[in-house]
Amino acid sequence: MSTVTVYLQGLSVLGPGMPDWSAAQPCLLGQQAHMAAAVVLPPAQALPATERRRVGAAVKLSMAVGLAAVADAAADAAQLPNIFSSTGGDCENCHSLLDVLASDERLISPTRFHNSVHNAPAGYWGIATGCTAASTSLCAYDATFAAGLLECATQALSGAQSCLLVSFDTAYPEPLYAQRPIPYPMGVGMVLSPQASAASKARLQLALSQEPATTMQDAGLEQLRLSIPSARSLPLLQLLASGQPGRVVIDYLDDCRLAIEVAA
Amino acid sequence: MQAIRLSAYTLTSALGSGLDAHLAALRQQRGGIVKKRWETVDFDVCIGEVAGLDDVLLRPALQRYDCRNNRLAQLALEQDGFVASVQAAVARHGAGRVGVFLGSSTSGILSSEQAYRQRDAQTGALPPGHRYRETHNAYSVADFVRQFFALSGPACVVSTACSSSAKVFGTAQRMLAAGLIDAAIVGGVDTLCLTTIYGFSSLQLVSPNPCRPFDSERDGISVGEGAAYALLERGDLAQPGDILCTGIGESSDAYHMSSPHPQGLGARAAMEQALRMAGLQAADIGYINLHGTATPSNDAAEGAAVLSLFGQQTPCSSTKGHTGHTLGAAGGIEAVFSVLALREGLLPGGVGTRQVDAQLPCNYLLQTREQPLQHVLSNSFGFGGSNCSLVFSRVNA
Numbered sequence: 001m002s003t004v005t006v007y008l009q010g011l012s013v014l015g016p017g018m019p020d021w022s023a024a025q026p027c028l029l030g031q032q033a034h035m036a037a038a039v040v041l042p043p044a045q046a047l048p049a050t051e052r053r054r055v056g057a058a059v060k061l062s063m064a065v066g067l068a069a070v071a072d073a074a075a076d077a078a079q080l081p082n083i084f085s086s087t088g089g090d091c092e093n094c095h096s097l098l099d100v101l102a103s104d105e106r107l108i109s110p111t112r113f114h115n116s117v118h119n120a121p122a123g124y125w126g127i128a129t130g131c132t133a134a135s136t137s138l139c140a141y142d143a144t145f146a147a148g149l150l151e152c153a154t155q156a157l158s159g160a161q162s163c164l165l166v167s168f169d170t171a172y173p174e175p176l177y178a179q180r181p182i183p184y185p186m187g188v189g190m191v192l193s194p195q196a197s198a199a200s201k202a203r204l205q206l207a208l209s210q211e212p213a214t215t216m217q218d219a220g221l222e223q224l225r226l227s228i229p230s231a232r233s234l235p236l237l238q239l240l241a242s243g244q245p246g247r248v249v250i251d252y253l254d255d256c257r258l259a260i261e262v263a264a
Numbered sequence: 265m266q267a268i269r270l271s272a273y274t275l276t277s278a279l280g281s282g283l284d285a286h287l288a289a290l291r292q293q294r295g296g297i298v299k300k301r302w303e304t305v306d307f308d309v310c311i312g313e314v315a316g317l318d319d320v321l322l323r324p325a326l327q328r329y330d331c332r333n334n335r336l337a338q339l340a341l342e343q344d345g346f347v348a349s350v351q352a353a354v355a356r357h358g359a360g361r362v363g364v365f366l367g368s369s370t371s372g373i374l375s376s377e378q379a380y381r382q383r384d385a386q387t388g389a390l391p392p393g394h395r396y397r398e399t400h401n402a403y404s405v406a407d408f409v410r411q412f413f414a415l416s417g418p419a420c421v422v423s424t425a426c427s428s429s430a431k432v433f434g435t436a437q438r439m440l441a442a443g444l445i446d447a448a449i450v451g452g453v454d455t456l457c458l459t460t461i462y463g464f465s466s467l468q469l470v471s472p473n474p475c476r477p478f479d480s481e482r483d484g485i486s487v488g489e490g491a492a493y494a495l496l497e498r499g500d501l502a503q504p505g506d507i508l509c510t511g512i513g514e515s516s517d518a519y520h521m522s523s524p525h526p527q528g529l530g531a532r533a534a535m536e537q538a539l540r541m542a543g544l545q546a547a548d549i550g551y552i553n554l555h556g557t558a559t560p561s562n563d564a565a566e567g568a569a570v571l572s573l574f575g576q577q578t579p580c581s582s583t584k585g586h587t588g589h590t591l592g593a594a595g596g597i598e599a600v601f602s603v604l605a606l607r608e609g610l611l612p613g614g615v616g617t618r619q620v621d622a623q624l625p626c627n628y629l630l631q632t633r634e635q636p637l638q639h640v641l642s643n644s645f646g647f648g649g650s651n652c653s654l655v656f657s658r659v660n661a
Contacts, residue, residue, distance in 0.1 A: 157442055
């Protein structure tokens with residue numbers, strides 16, 4: 001079976017009860033009870049003021065997670081090719097457009113329209129960081145994280161340079177919420193390098209697998225894992241928090257999962 | 265990069281279904297854009313509509329995916345023996361070794377647009393038959409195609425607006441190079457919807473007439489719909505006459521959400537990178553299939569980038585005058601147009617363009633020309649400043 005080997009240089013998380021990676025670690029390790037509190041999204045300070053006031057939860061979330069992962073890697077955001085993976089992109093903006101298109105007037109806002117593209121968060125990332133490298137925005141329904149991780153790892157290997165993954169999901173308001181209930185916004189960021197360095201936190205070896213996914217023992221975390229696509233990463237985050245070598249299987253597609261071997 | 269072979273390919277657009285209909289339209293310089301009332305749009309709009317989608321029946325086992333976008337996905341799959349080619353590849357490599365990487369911008373959002381009009385007056389709930397996951401979600405079309413062929417390998421949708429289905433060639437190439445797969449179905453599917461017709465209108469980017477790429481009087485796009493697929497495998501066993509994807513260039517403008525960098529810096533970077541990957545010089549390219557949307561600023565930026573890199577000699581044209589701008593499918597459709605140009609030695613003359621903009625003194629073809637080609641370049645640029653250029657090459661005897 002083919003494996004893909006990359007090195008983790010930076011890591012970030014922002015989700016319910018996980019305001020950042022250092023706060024998330026004791027919860028993931030069971031050293032502290034995990035409480036799924038509402039997620040506070042910081043304003044997108046890196047954007048010029050005109051853009052900053054136009055952006056919603058998806059841009060704030062993806063930018064916070066991306067900047068934190070880049071800072072953790074002590075990397076330069078402007079130099080990193082990037083992968084933005086999300087199940088719905090900016091869901092609030094999409095709902096607003098659908099609502100106006102269902103009205104008699106159909107006077108939709110040009111800003112809302114250009115923000116409706118799935119790659120809008122990636123576009124704002126480029127504007128904020130000045131990064132002109134390749135940027136790819138993906139959707140794989142529930143496989144937001146694994147699809148993004150594979151794309152990021154293969155991009156890092158092909159380009160022989162570090163690459164940023166921003167995996168993030170937000171929810172639609174009703175009525176679409178009923179069909180796609182995502183209880184909290186959540187994002188995970190990673191900087192992956194094709195080569196080991198003194199700053200590498202772990203080696204990740206990825207392979208496609210048919211094994212069942214690793215589950216979370218904590219009922220609350222398992223509930224999150226199953227209800228937020230980006231939270232399918234939780235077994236990997238738990239293993240990384242432990243600082244120990246090990247192996248997890250994370251959900252990818254119905255009949256295809258991702259086995260990840262973690263080593264120091 | 266390791267070149268990848270296009271083992272099979274097909275496309276469907278306003279010009280018809282399959283390669284023959286498109287070759288005939290290219291030779292006759294015939295366009296498919298018409299002005300009409302569409303769906304509930306309350307003005308006449310010039311569109312490149314695919315005929316017969318209302319009559320397409322999805323396979324019974326895939327009924328839950330029923331929407332305009334997946335109907336087009338199936339109609340396009342069924343042309344040119346593409347299904348049999350994929351099935352043969354699955355037999356060669358195994359269902360878990362074939363990836364599906366498709367581009368779409370709006371997927372089946374038309375279903376949600378219609379469902380929002382039918383919300384329950386009391387509760388606001390969507391009608392019970394609405395299926396978000398299988399229609400509207402951006403992944404829907406890759407899921408549909410993966411189920412259609414009962415595949416179990418990697419899959420995703422790339423959704424980077426109008427560069428989506430060019431960038432999937434990059435995703436597939438990287439997965440092949442990493443050894444995770446042995447073949448990939450790539451391409452794009454995008455269908456007409458209210459979001460894009462009203463959205464581009466709100467930005468004043470829709471022409472009242474069929475679009476006129478690179479024309480001095482160009483005044484906006486015509487929204488189109490279409491689908492294209494290619495079956496990709498490693499290029500090491502390529503035979504004379506085969507078509508290879510030899511270069512892929514990807515960049516970001518980091519400039520503006522809906523306007524390109526005025527000098528086309530991002531576009532130029534993507535073209536340079538594609539040439540570098542292919543190991544070619546600008547002079548090696550015999551034809552450029554331009555992004556050429558026919559908005560004043562897009563064509564000006566692309567023209568500046570092409571002139572700065574290629575000078576005034578390289579023959580080029582946009583086929584959006586033929587098909588309209590098929591958005592997330594445009595990269596895939598124009599990749600297949602580029603492959604047809606290589607295979608047939610056919611340089612498509614533009615449709616809709618009468619007087620090439622004197623400010624853009626590219627060698628824009630107003631007449632279709634027959635001439636052997638070795639390497640062609642295809643450009644795709646999208647909102648959010650997402651750029652992708654592809655180089656295709658013919659294997660010599």
